[in-house]
Amino acid sequence: xxxxxxxxxxxxxxxxxxxxxxxxxxxxxxxxxxxxxxxxxxxxxxxxxxxxxxxxxxxxxxxxxxxxxxxxxxxxxxxxxxxxxxxxxxxxxxxxxxxxxxxxxxxxxxxxxxxxxxxxxxxxxxxxxxxxxxxxxxxxxxxxxxxxxxxxxxxxxxxxxxxxxxxxxxxxxxxxxxxxxxxxxxxxxxxxxxxxxxxxxxxxxxxxxxxxxxxxxxxxxxxxxxxxxxxxxxxxxxxxxxxxxxxxxxxxxxxxxxxxxxxxxxxxxxxxxxxxxxxxxxxxxxxxxxxxxxxxxxxxxxxxxxxxxxxxxxxxxxxxxxxxxxxxxxxxxxxxxxxxxxxxxxxxxxxxxxxxxxxxxxxxxxxxxxxxxxxxxxxxxxxxxxxxxxxxxxxxxxxxxxxxxxxxxxxxxxxxxxxxxxxxxxxxxxxxxxxxxxxxxxxxxxxxxxxxxxxxxxxxxxxxxxxxxxxxxxxxxxxxxxxxxxxxxxxxxxxxxxxxx
Amino acid sequence: xxxxxxxxxxxxxxxxxxxxxxxxxxxxxxxxxxxxxxxxxxxxxxxxxxxxxxxxxxxxxxxxxxxxxxxxxxxxxxxxxxxxxxxxxxxxxxxxxxxxxxxxxxxxxxxxxxxxxxxxxxxxxxxxxxxxxxxxxxxxxxxxxxxxxxxxxxxxxxxxxxxxxxxxxxxxxxxxxxxxxxxxxxxxxxxxxxxxxxxxxxxxxxxxxxxxxxxxxxxxxxxxxxxxxxxxxxxxxxxxxxxxxxxxxxxxxxxxxxxxxxxxxxxxxxxxxxxxxxxxxxxxxxxxxxxxxxxxxxxxxxxxxxxxxxxxxxxxxxxxxxxxxxxxxxxxxxxx
Numbered sequence: 001x002x003x004x005x006x007x008x009x010x011x012x013x014x015x016x017x018x019x020x021x022x023x024x025x026x027x028x029x030x031x032x033x034x035x036x037x038x039x040x041x042x043x044x045x046x047x048x049x050x051x052x053x054x055x056x057x058x059x060x061x062x063x064x065x066x067x068x069x070x071x072x073x074x075x076x077x078x079x080x081x082x083x084x085x086x087x088x089x090x091x092x093x094x095x096x097x098x099x100x101x102x103x104x105x106x107x108x109x110x111x112x113x114x115x116x117x118x119x120x121x122x123x124x125x126x127x128x129x130x131x132x133x134x135x136x137x138x139x140x141x142x143x144x145x146x147x148x149x150x151x152x153x154x155x156x157x158x159x160x161x162x163x164x165x166x167x168x169x170x171x172x173x174x175x176x177x178x179x180x181x182x183x184x185x186x187x188x189x190x191x192x193x194x195x196x197x198x199x200x201x202x203x204x205x206x207x208x209x210x211x212x213x214x215x216x217x218x219x220x221x222x223x224x225x226x227x228x229x230x231x232x233x234x235x236x237x238x239x240x241x242x243x244x245x246x247x248x249x250x251x252x253x254x255x256x257x258x259x260x261x262x263x264x265x266x267x268x269x270x271x272x273x274x275x276x277x278x279x280x281x282x283x284x285x286x287x288x289x290x291x292x293x294x295x296x297x298x299x300x301x302x303x304x305x306x307x308x309x310x311x312x313x314x315x316x317x318x319x320x321x322x323x324x325x326x327x328x329x330x331x332x333x334x335x336x337x338x339x340x341x342x343x344x345x346x347x348x349x350x351x352x353x354x355x356x357x358x359x360x361x362x363x364x365x366x367x368x369x370x371x372x373x374x375x376x377x378x379x380x381x382x383x384x385x386x387x388x389x390x391x392x393x394x395x396x397x398x399x400x401x402x403x404x405x406x407x408x409x410x411x412x413x414x415x416x417x418x419x420x421x422x423x424x425x426x427x428x429x430x431x432x433x434x435x436x437x438x439x440x441x442x443x444x445x446x447x448x449x450x451x452x453x454x455x456x457x458x459x460x461x462x463x464x465x466x467x468x469x470x471x472x473x474x475x476x477x478x479x480x481x482x483x484x485x486x487x488x489x490x491x492x493x494x495x496x497x498x499x500x501x
Numbered sequence: 502x503x504x505x506x507x508x509x510x511x512x513x514x515x516x517x518x519x520x521x522x523x524x525x526x527x528x529x530x531x532x533x534x535x536x537x538x539x540x541x542x543x544x545x546x547x548x549x550x551x552x553x554x555x556x557x558x559x560x561x562x563x564x565x566x567x568x569x570x571x572x573x574x575x576x577x578x579x580x581x582x583x584x585x586x587x588x589x590x591x592x593x594x595x596x597x598x599x600x601x602x603x604x605x606x607x608x609x610x611x612x613x614x615x616x617x618x619x620x621x622x623x624x625x626x627x628x629x630x631x632x633x634x635x636x637x638x639x640x641x642x643x644x645x646x647x648x649x650x651x652x653x654x655x656x657x658x659x660x661x662x663x664x665x666x667x668x669x670x671x672x673x674x675x676x677x678x679x680x681x682x683x684x685x686x687x688x689x690x691x692x693x694x695x696x697x698x699x700x701x702x703x704x705x706x707x708x709x710x711x712x713x714x715x716x717x718x719x720x721x722x723x724x725x726x727x728x729x730x731x732x733x734x735x736x737x738x739x740x741x742x743x744x745x746x747x748x749x750x751x752x753x754x755x756x757x758x759x760x761x762x763x764x765x766x767x768x769x770x771x772x773x774x775x776x777x778x779x780x781x782x783x784x785x786x787x788x789x790x791x792x793x794x795x796x797x798x799x800x801x802x803x804x805x806x807x808x809x810x811x812x813x814x815x816x817x818x819x820x821x822x823x824x825x826x827x828x829x830x831x832x833x834x835x836x837x
Contacts, residue, residue, distance in 0.1 A: 056703065077705035092700035094693055096764050105693050106704030108686050116684045274821055295821075475821040 005068060007032050007197045008053075008084070008166045013062030015048055022048040025062065026223045028216060030166055030197035035188060037212035037229070038201045041241055045221040046201050050170045053199075054086045055079040066165075080107065083165035087155050087172050095144040099137055100126040103158045129157045133187050148293045149180045156187065167191055168199045173207060185211055205234050217241055250464030251440045253447060257467065258282030260318075261451035262334065262420050264303065267312035272298040273475040276312070280420065280451040285442060287462045288455045290472035290495045296455045297339060298475075300422050304329045304336040316419065330359055333419035337409050337426060339455070341402070345409040348398035352390060353379035355397050356412045382411035387437060403434020410441065421445060422453045427461060439465060459488055471495050510757040510808075514772040518779055525783040532786050539664055545778025546671030547726045547733075551745075552752040552774040553678045553767070554719030559753050560691040561712045562698070562762030563613060563620035568723045569745035570631035571605045573737075575727030577635045580644035580737035587650040594653070598728040599721045605631060606720015610713035620712075628746070635739045646735035657732050667729055674722065679767045691715060696763025751798065752777050755805040776801070 006029040015023040023045045030036055040046050051057040053064075055073040064071050066082050073079045079086075093102050100122050109125070111118045126139040135153035143151060152172065159167060169188070173181045188211055191198055200212055208215065208229065215232060217224040217240040225240045260279045267276035273295040280286045288296040302310040305323040314321050321332045329335070338344035346355050357364055357375035364374045379393045386407040390400060397408055406426065413421060423442070427435040442465060445452055456462050462469060469481040471494040479494040526533035551568050558565040575598045582589060582597075605627070612623040646654065657667035682688035693701040694711040701708055731737040756773025758765035777798060784794045 054703075075705065075707075076703055080705055088703065092697065092703045094696045094700055094763070096696045097692065101689070105689070106701070106706050108689065110686065114684075115686060117686065117689070119684075271821055 006030055006065070007067055009065040010049075010053075011063040011065070013052065013059045013064065015045075015052055015057055015059050022221050023052065023059070024221045026218060026221070028199075028223075029226075030199055031214075032165070032195045032197050033192055034213045035192055035198045035200050035211050036214045036216055037208040038199055038216050038218065039203075039208065039237060039241055040218035040224075044218040044241070046218060047170060048221075049218070050086055050088065050168050050199075050201070053079065053084060053166075053168060077106075080162055083163065084168070085159045085162045085164040085166070086168035086170060087152075087159045088170050093143055093151060093154060093158075096142065098140050098142055099130075099146075099154055099157075100139040102143055102154055103129070103161050105158075107162065125161065126157070129160050132190075133157060133160070134183055152180070156184070160187075160191075164196060166197045166199070168201070170201045171203065172200075173202060173204065181207070205237070208237070209234070250461070251436070251443050252465055253443045255283040255443075255446045257284050258449065261316065263313075263315040265313040265315075267299065267302065267310065267314075269298065269302060269307065269310050269475075272302075272307075273472075276477060278470060278477070280453055282419075282449045282451055283446045284467045285446055285452045285454060285465055287466035287469045288453065288472060289457070289459070289462050289469055289491055292457060294472040294495070295475040296472050297424055299472075300336055300424055300453070300455060303334065304422070330416055330418070333417075334422070335359075335413035335416060335418040335420070336422045337406075337413055337424060339424040339428065341405055341409060341428075346397045346405055346412075349396060351394045352383060352388065352397055352400075352408055353393040355408055356382055356415055359412060359416050378415050379411075382415045383408070385414075386411045386441060401430075401434070403430035403437070406430055406434065406438065410438070414445075418450065420451045420453065422455070424455045425457065426454065427456075427458065435461075459491065462486075462491070463488065511766065511768045511772060514756070514769065514776060518772065518776050521776075521779050521783060525779075525786060529786050532783065535663075539668065541778060541782040542671075542775075543665050543668045544782060545775055546667050547729055548745075548748060548752055548778060549671045549771055549774040550674045550722050550726055550729075551719075551749040552756070552770050553674055554715075554722035555749045555753050556678075556756075556758050556765060556767070556770045557691050557715040558620070558712075558719050559750075559758050559760060560695045560762055560765060561708070561715050562695045563712055563715065564624065564750065564760075565606075565609060565716060565719045566621065566624040566746050567605070567609060567628040567631055568719060568749055569742040570628045571602055571720055571723035572727040572730060572745070573739070573741040573743075574605065574631045574635050575601045575724040576731035576741055577639055577644065577727075577737045577739075579728050580649065580731045581638065583650055583653045584644050584648040587653075591650075591652045591656050595725065595728050598724040600724070602724015602727060603717050603721035606716045606718070606723065607713070609720065610716030613716065614709035614713040620716075632739065639737075639739065641739060644731070644737040649732075649735060654732055654735050657729055667733060670725075670729070675767060675771045682767055687714065692763055694763075695761075748777060748798075751802045754802055757805075760806075773805075 008028075008030040010026060010028040012025045012027065013023055014021070014025055026045065026049065028049070038046055038049070048057065052059050053073070055075045055078050058074070064073060066084075071082060073082065073084070094105060097105070100119070103126050104122050109118045109121050110116060111121070123139045130137055130139070130153070133153060133156060135150070135157065137146070137150060137153065143154065146154070156172070172184060185207070188198060188200065202208060212229050214226065215229055215237065216226040217237065219241060258281055261282050263279040265277055268274050276299055278286070288299070290296050298307065301307055303314065303323065305325045305328050314323065316332050316334065321328075323329045323332060323334070326336070342348060347358070353376050356379040360378075361370065364371055364378065376393060383390070383393060388400070388404050388407045388411065390404065397405055400408065410423075410426070426438050430438070439461070442452055442454070454462075454465065463486055466486070467483055469486050469491060470477055471479045471481070471491060473495060481491060522533070522538075531537060551572070555565055555568060578601060579594050579598045583594060609620070609623050609627055612618045613620050657665060659666045661669060682691070690701075690706055690711045693704065693706055694708045698708045730742060752774035753765070753770055754760065754773070755776055756765065756770035758770055780798060780801070781794065784797065
């Protein structure tokens with residue numbers, strides 16, 4: 001099939017950020033009427049590639065070709081004029097605008113010499129596009145009222161409103177339900193028939209093998225291989241991705257499981273989750289697995305006192321506790337390492353030592369005066385324990401890499417000497433080395449008798465680290481597995497609602 | 502009930518304004534005479550025009566503190582030109598005032614867009630610079646009515662179809678803004694840039710450029726109002742419209758323009774200005790002291806902000822299937 005010429009090609013494209021080479025002389029070829037799957041671990045450079053293709057980032061070196069011509073893509077507008085459109089991983093939409101306004105933002109249909117916006121025509125086309133993708137939405141509905149899946153349909157409709165030659169889908173299925181994924185596959189099939197070149201980025205192997213014609217593998221920002229899907233097996237793909245044997249080793253240690261640390265009974269929220277019952281014991285790693293948006297994070301935030309409308313009973317160490325705010329939670333011995341590290345986890349403009357000492361400034365000060373020496377001591381103790389790589393504890397956290405920022409967040413919470421630590425997607429967006437360090441550290445924590453709750457969407461990590469796995473689907477606990485009974489198929493099946501609880 | 506009212510802020514504001522007028526009218530019937538109502542509206546025109554420009558700036562997540570200083574400076578300059586060269590036609594002077602105001606606004610926009618200085622800092626600086634410049638130009642002297650030409654003073658007062666030209670200018674500006682935000686691409690860009698700057702950038706909108714344009718428009722309207730103000734009060738001096746920028750921002754906030762950017766309507770903003778105008782005109786009629794007037798305006802602003810934040814507070818994600826169906830039913834009802 002490679003005899004037809006590529007409609008889009010990258011040659012030796014390099015993109016560096018301060019301290020990181022995100023893309024290192026990569027190549028990519030996309031052919032009309034074909035779906036190319038781009039696979040790679042988190043941090044392999046996939047999202048950087050998408051942003052380079054769509055003019056959001058400028059490459060530092062290399063060549064971009066569209067239909068054989070060398071081009072420059074200076075901004076998103078230029079990408080659109082070249083016929084390149086993308087559905088980004090984070091939905092970049094406008095909550096306050098209507099469906100139609102979102103679809104045509106920046107690319108309105110106009111009429112007359114004044115350039116009057118042609119709303120009737122835009123509503124009409126929106127209706128057409130939405131009908132094409134089987135999304136029964138009102139073009140005049142405001143976006144903030146839609147569900148995550150519906151918003152995703154709007155993002156897809158937006159990409160289709162442009163007359164594109166190249167369509168990029170960056171993990172489009174991450175937040176979709178089983179049924180919605182099927183619909184999406186149908187849409188991709190139709191785009192393919194219409195002769196578009198499609199780049200499909202996903203973590204899910206079943207999707208690669210059903211949708212894609214070709215594959216490209218990136219590893220740590222470099223090109224690691226490409227070929228036809230029909231010539232490759234799943235194991236071979238994984239090996240190219242990680243360049244190590246399939247059975248990835250996790251530093252899981254056998255720890256004696258102790259007394260229940262925290263018991264949660266009948267936790268309910270009016271719109272987010274219901275009937276949550278579980279306990280976690282000393283020395284245990286309990287994982288919450290589920291699709292993005294299945295309610296895992298919401299439960300953890302409710303336990304940490306961030307949610308108002310919650311009812312239910314929580315016991316810590318056998319004592320009933322009432323947690324109305326994070327301060328109550330910390331006092332009770334429960335800490336939460338959030339998923340949105342940069343927004344919720346650290347204060348990027350403050351130095352490391354002030355970040356670590358932040359939750360216990362009350363304990364560290366004397367007569368209302370801050371004691372910087374003691375703050376430094378705490379920071380040094382926990383920073384060294386977690387092996388934070390920095391030249392000094394005065395460094396702004398913003399200057400650290402993602403992995404080291406995460407270590408600072410974990411260090412900050414450990415310094416409060418908690419009994420239970422909740423880690424929400426602790427290895428999201430950090431490099432492989434830092435990931436291993438976080439996993440190793442989790443093992444150390446349970447060894448010290450803490451109870452660890454991990455929320456994760458990465459199946460290998462869940463299967464590798466958990467003693468027990470609770471699977472969430474649409475706000476409900478649907479199944480529970482022990483380490484022995486969990487198989488990848490069963491866990492994913494439960495999470496996508498494929499299997500009855 | 503309360504939340505429904507907040508959702509339809511325009512209707513709510515219109516009702517409040519109407520109620521206010523009726524209450525004042527009940528106490529002082531002369532307030533309800535057409536002449537008195539027209540004069541109250543005429544007094545509000547400048548505030549309304551400036552609020553339109555400020556609205557654009559606030560929509561893009563910026564703020565323009567320099568509008569009143571810009572108004573005073575352009576007002577002084579056209580006043581001095583008119584005093585020195587009475588032969589220059591007034592329409593030409595108005596165009597000049599708008600162009601000069603736009604240039605002063607462009608200075609703000611340049612620092613925000615190209616240099617990347619926060620808008621509040623830039624406009625705080627230019628506010629002082631523009632005021633200072635008036636003093637340097639005029640040496641602190643006033644331009645008084647007797648120095649101005651008859652045409653310069655009479656234009657805004659000329660009555661057309663029962664209302665002074667100044668009122669008509671206010672109406673035309675609001676109508677133009679209503680049209681532009683609904684029917685022109687530029688108008689839409691203000692909402693996208695402020696609503697979600699990242700998404701706007703991804704769709705090919707240059708957020709900085711849109712902010713620049715907002716400042717230019719705000720400045721242009723300030724220039725127009727510079728002429729209107731000096732002509733209407735027939736005097737130009739250093740402290741013209743001192744502190745008026747706060748009234749302008751207040752009108753926007755009361756009108757439901759979110760200070761976080763991206764949310765608001767032209768109608769709401771115009772009603773916000775009208776509301777302040779009615780308060781400013783009605784309270785003296787009732788014999789309320791000016792200090793109480795200030796306190797009441799302030800209280801209204803705080804209430805409006807609280808109303809905004811309640812309306813904007815997120816209700817959390819809807820994950821549970823049964824909650825989806827529960828919430829879907831009433832909202833469909835509202836759409837209908």
